[in-house]
Amino acid sequence: MPTDAVWKRTVARAVSSGDASALPVHFSATVLTRYIDAGAKILRSNTVGRLLQPGKAAIDFGIVEDDTVIHLRFGDIASLIPESERDHWLDHLVSPAASRPYLQMTLQPGACHDDGELREWVPEG
Secondary structure (H helix, E strand, O other): OOOOHHHHHHHHHHHOOOOOOEEEEEHHHHHHHHHHOOOOEEEEEEOEEEEEEOOOEEEEEEEEEOEEEEEEHHHHHHOOOOOHHHHHHHHEEEOOOOOHHHHHHHHHOOOOOOOOOOOOOOOEE
């Protein structure tokens, strides 16, 4: 599966700088409904949007998955989403493809995570 050149540059920059703040975090687009209901406006092009709320900084985001998923840079979540609203965003978090046992191992180093027999592997392709 080929890697998009812009994604590759984004990750390369994060790795070389040691700063992952530009990496995207994905959310269900329904996360925005709360803001629309409170009078916010959303402007968009085909793949990029902006949440405009009176008296608050604009929040830019990407739009993917046939308009069902949005993504923000990790650093923007930390700097633009008030702490009081972060649980709302986390309730709409969309998980990327990942090995759940691997993530559990990184959260609890040393814990036993049996997900099958150990065997040699040579990736195809």
